[in-house]
Amino acid sequence: MTAPLVDISSVSHRFGHQTVLKNVSLQIEPGSYTILLGPSGSGKTTLLSILGGFVTPSEGKVFIRGEDCTSVPPAKRPTTTVFQDYALFPHMSVGSNVGFGLRMQGVDATTRAARAREALALVGLAAAFDKKPHQLSGGQRQRVALARALVIEPAVLLLDEPLGALDLKLRRQMQDELKAIQKRVGTAFIHVTHDQEEAMALADHCVVMNDGRIEDEGPPERVYARPATRFSATFMGESTILPGTVTEAKNRTSAVATAVGQVSLPSALAVGSAVALGIRPEHLVLGAIGGTARLGTARVSDVVFQGSFKRVLAVSVEDPSLQFIARLPATATVQPGDMVAVSCDTDEIILLTD
């Protein structure tokens, strides 16, 4: 059992009267790609700033490679940050930008230039060495920032919404490159984003944050398939949320009463407790009764064609406050106004905590 590369231990942080991080603990393994996913104001950027040394937490400790780095300044800790606005030095050439960290370490000019060229080649920008940052496109600046941060071989690379300023197509392309570069250099990356697709595509370890807390963490496949909380079920992908009360529990199955009828679940729950059930759009069956759990009837309110599938919104007849979100094949003939029976497989129902 090796020690984690980064160990964030019970960190809380306040800005004035506002608490932005509430007792957050997180461990990062060497060589992993960690994504901090959350809406704005969830504390993910503050957590990254604490890791980078730009913010000293009000409480708790941060260990990097086993050393207490809680109040070590950014210059002296083995992390580098790729800033959201790239923060390239506008008066220096691309080569000098990339070589800056080495220059601060006292590396001689020849070695510096050689290593800067290597780092630029790694990000596919070998030809830009003598250019100025303003001559480059957004995507290219992003790569220069990445090369500049990687060239000094940090233990952890921190990325603050690195793809936020790029257009969608470039973002997806850079996303693939980021992953490839991370695999090649083997450095642990910690990447902050509010884009759940980015999170699913990149993360080895996905940390869902909300309101200063970690809601859920784990491999993205697990976080998507079995989200722990109501928040992560709706933030990482969409879900239909069905509130209910446990009425009966025996032999490791429980019956839950909901507005659309009784649903039985293969787990033991306390009778009388309130629960929330989550169902992913691709698991809802509309029309023919296909699933083992019947969820009443609904009126289709909206059908959005999205190329490979149709996204369907339907309002429950039994409980008008309940909205089903379903994903149907592109060939489905459903129309707004249609009345459809709703069902799903019991196995696909996710038990959520609030």
Added chain:
Amino acid sequence: MRQIVRVASWLYALAVYGFIFLPVVVLVLFSLQATSFPIPPFTGPSLRWYNAVLSDPRLTSALVNSLLVASISSLTAVTLGFLSAWGFARFVLPGSGLLRGLITLPLTVSYLIIGMGLLVLFNWAGVPKSLLAAGIGHVVINLPLCFAIIYSQMGDHQINIERAARDLGAPEWKVLLLITVPVMAPAIFAGFFLSMTFSWDEFVISFLLTRFDTTLPVEIWNLLRSGLNPKTNAVGSLVFAVSIILVVLFELTLLRRRKA
């Protein structure tokens, strides 16, 4: 009707610009006078009086003094102004707004008051009247100006650039020297040239705080006491030319800043 309005507006513009520039034109024109009195008719052009100015040791040494005082005091003012702007922009200081107000306050106080205040203070502290004293006076009037120019250009977008430098291992003085100063260079140069301009033709403070060695404006004033002659016009034109050059440099640095 429209025709008349157009002609009238042209005439008005001519009158305004004439009002502003006619004295300067007359000054420069009669500096080229060939005879001994700067009054019509114009008898030049001749460089006779420029020759006289440049061969007058009192005027040339005053010119050198002025250049020295202007450049050294401006350098000091711009350095101190930059450091205070950086301090206010990057650190949370108690009473920051009040302190910022105080630092720019001398901009609104008349040079006469500042000069008198310094005279009293230097008298009390035993600092003799000298070019150094006048130079300190010029720092007092130009520091707020440099501060205001540099502070206004010190935006938040540079904070991340400085952070990035720190993150890559730069100690604070290297961040300032290698990152902040070059990035702020246009504002710093603008502050410097504007200070030079103000110091170059500043009269009141120099008059109050210098005695034997003095600056060009004070020397011109001495010259004027013995009456007008084309020599005063020539030296005035020289002062004006240098001011124009400094203002143009100031504008150019600001313009380049806006384009970037």
